[in-house]
Amino acid sequence: MISTSDTSTMKQPRDFPFGGVVGVGVDPLYRWLSENEPVSRIRLKYGEDAWLVTRHADVQTVLRSPSFSRAMAAGRDVPRGTAEDFSTGMVSMDPPDHTRLRSLVSAPFTRSSVAQLSNRVAEIAEELVDRIADGNEPFDVAEMFSIPLTLTLICEVLGVPYEDRAQFRRWAEDGMADDADEDAAMKLWQYHNDLLVRRREDPADDLLSFIATEGHAQGIDDVELAMLAMTVLVAGYLSAGTQLPTMIYVLLTRPELRQQLLDRPEIMPTAVDELIRWIPLEVHGAPPRYAAEDVELSGTLVRAGDALIASTTAANRDPRVFTNPEEIDLTRQHNPHLGFGAGAHYCLGAQLAKAELEIGLRSLLGRFPDLRLAVPEEEVGWKHNYLTRGVQKLPVTWK
Template sequence: MTQAEPVTFSTVRENYFDPPAWTQEVREKEPITRMRFADGHLGWLVTGYSAARAVLSDPRFSARGELKHQPVPRAATMERTPAAPPGMFIQHDDPEHQRYRKLLTGQFTVRRMRLLTEWIEKTTHEHLDAMEALGSPADLFEHFALPLPSLVICELLGVPYADREQFQRDTAIWSSFGRSTEEVTGAWASLGAYLHRLVLLKRAEPADDILSGLVAADPTLTDEELTSIAFLLLVAGHETTANQIGLGLLALFENPAQLAALRADRSLVDGAVEELLRYLSIVHHGPTRAALEDAEIEGTAVKAGEVVMVSLAAANRDPRKFADPERLDITRAATGHLAFGHGIHQCLGQQLSRIELRVGLNALLDRFPGLRPAVPAREIPLRHDMQVYGVYELPVAW
């Protein structure tokens, strides 16, 4: 098969909610196509749904960081990912990955999720009280979408919420495209030092949180391992959910018939959450994997050493899986979407994220039946320059 000119990945989306148009054009031709990575490495881009599942579930494709190449430019000296430190389990293969994941799964108990759900409901209403007191209009992202997941992850890890400005700032710098090497490495070091101090605190003064639970469950875990685990949970636990809430509300505002249906029948909320996850797929460039040996994906030969990037956003719009995928439809059976990934590295905190989204959406519609955007959608700044897509602000009125 003759391959077309390799594509170069861009995070710019022409439409607020759709993947970049070129990824959909590529998918219509082939589910996997040649791609040139930021450092010139010639690898592959997966845009088809079944091809994405195949790569993410195949042990011949490694998640190890030192084998990967960056799909888009970051800091000048960071096109290649260094070997992951101990505990950075999303960049480990089994059996190391399984060891950490099993320990963490044991911390997401039914009891903890029940207590967290009650706590999330209470905290949600407190933040809506505060936003209502500010008066209309208000920035829903600043006063609700961002603080709610930040509070949840602080509660889960035992992080003082008063420290949120530091970790939000460091996370934003570390997650940005186009920052200098000094800025990115400085943010990494700052966040790592903060979390290391937290680990030492949990060893000395254990409490009812995940870090303390991990220390108790496996006393052999080192400070470095615990710091890496805390880093992953902190970064993934607030950035993604905050932007899913913000962009999800904007998508409903821009689809008034869907919003009206949800307001009229609140039993649709679970389906609405799944459909918004599928429809938006807010991670710009999805997981990357390195082929450990020659493999064939959907008829395409991938050579050992080549890196494959999966576009979750494009795969979730594959018409071979979802009928009329460009349309937001909260009555659709969107289960099976890849917003949380697939395979052994599928997002560990996905159920917690679903709880936050469901509780937040229900509470917003209950409290503000007339909630609406305060400015035209085209005036809302979008996060094209961040690893996680979403909004920088969301002015609303009621």
Template structure:
């Protein structure tokens, strides 16, 4: 990036404060929609915050994710991303891998899984009732629901869930863990998943890992390393964000007078409420996974030159007043809601339909079984994650 360009400002703007979106995002979106930034590590880059610009960067083939592997990408942690997996690919390589696993996450297949999700959620709620308040919603409900679902879908032993949690923290850590701890966790989960692939090769089952093995061995469409990294990515992404969003949803509703009670009285609003909560909640603590311009590209705030990296703010885009009426307000019955909480373009969240169903089922179950749910401690005493790529509560003691 040329030294004659605008001076870069430090980014992230500050430590994530619960689910509050820093007002500097709105200021950038209004005044500097193409903002030059310097993250704690890597090269300088650009931050885009307007909805249409964000969609362009995420979907336009003039922007490359794969080029990050050959660059010192802007980032918030000392170690770079492992960009040899699907998250670091461009089409057509990305398209080939995505097609292999996308059939597991179609709307039709997810709907067939919904009764099992409801069964799991009801069982967890029943255990909460039997235990009696106070209960940590994170440990008792938000984490085991998506972990159980993704373990059954992939064919991964649920008994190993505590190891998944530790490994997932490494994947999502910015400052919470050291570079050595992150590297060690990466090596451990790779060895673990390679062992599961070998197990399914010897003993096939009706699960997604077996499907990946068959695609690689019998159909010669998937290399061994691609297979293992795909399984790791699905395991980590398949539970961590949903496990964070369930308590984020509950927190957001409980801190707005009457919102929880309204949904409990009218559960038909749950689908639109889930979409609105996805739009309104800034799940990411900051921006990540930069794209590199393959040629000069003009955005609303100026020109990104070939070779320059760009990061996007989904949260800022989801509050763009050019797209959303009353964007700062939580409107549970919002009719038109083209949010990009699950991303956009080739890297749109592969498990979006699965996550959407889990969030709907989880929220509906909690509303039905705990219509008078409330915090068991004063709200300021709730414990939040820090030094992570995603926002969420470490614990949420609740009562009813």
């Protein structure tokens, strides 16, 4: 018999997310819950109540185990931060359906492919720092470096015209806001659908053409294929494009860390992993899963059909796994962070994102070793009412 807490006497759900979502601070309630109430009830702005899971081991279980399903969210009032539920397409599937779609877009993101793409990342980064060096200072790291770097690359891989960037960026970012614009999301989907139709008629050497032809040959309808292409585009530039300026902010506001990287550039890979671990990116936790059966997590019985949200932010600060988790250790060796998720939905572009972050930091700090904030720290622009946390505007100077 399972010995667990009685879910019939559950406490009143806490409003989620906790604390502010501006800056890089993590509300201390996450740590308290991890120690005292690792599986707790929460209520988001929209949808049904859910369990919040905060310990690293439990978060791993929720993300990896087939006992927890994304597909079961279909038809449910999913706990979420937006009025509309945009967790559709590949991210809403379980294997084998998820595996089938993921295989269509996996080739450019394998380790060997990323090794080749890294040369192109370095070329784009050097072009951008050359342009910045020749221009007027100060400059905005987000708009003049990180977004152009990640967006140029994913456009080239996918086959989306870079000159359309202002249009599809507006749709993508309006669709990612807390007050998400359903019309913007539909326009972004239609844009990709039109591109897929054109690529099927006139294929090119890009991922869109492969999706259009191979996906069609496998009997996958255009609704799913356009959603897949849209997911790759948005995920391909937005996460790394947000993480990079936030990492620069952390390094510039902690000069000893910046100097450590300048003195020891060989530690860049472990430094990037550590910054991914330490910097909170999610706002509302990982996309909700549903328990397919009764499961015990840290002494709490989660009933079949219950919704759960796994907090990778809390898991990445779990002292059971990370020594001195609140500190940034750029040489941390044991670092099983969950910044890219885990299990079947582990971030497809994780290797590419790490390459972009490593090369981006190396290029900026290498060219501008005296880089510093061009505005007081309190005037740095942060994302508000958004599904991801991070720097929106980061004015810097180097002279």
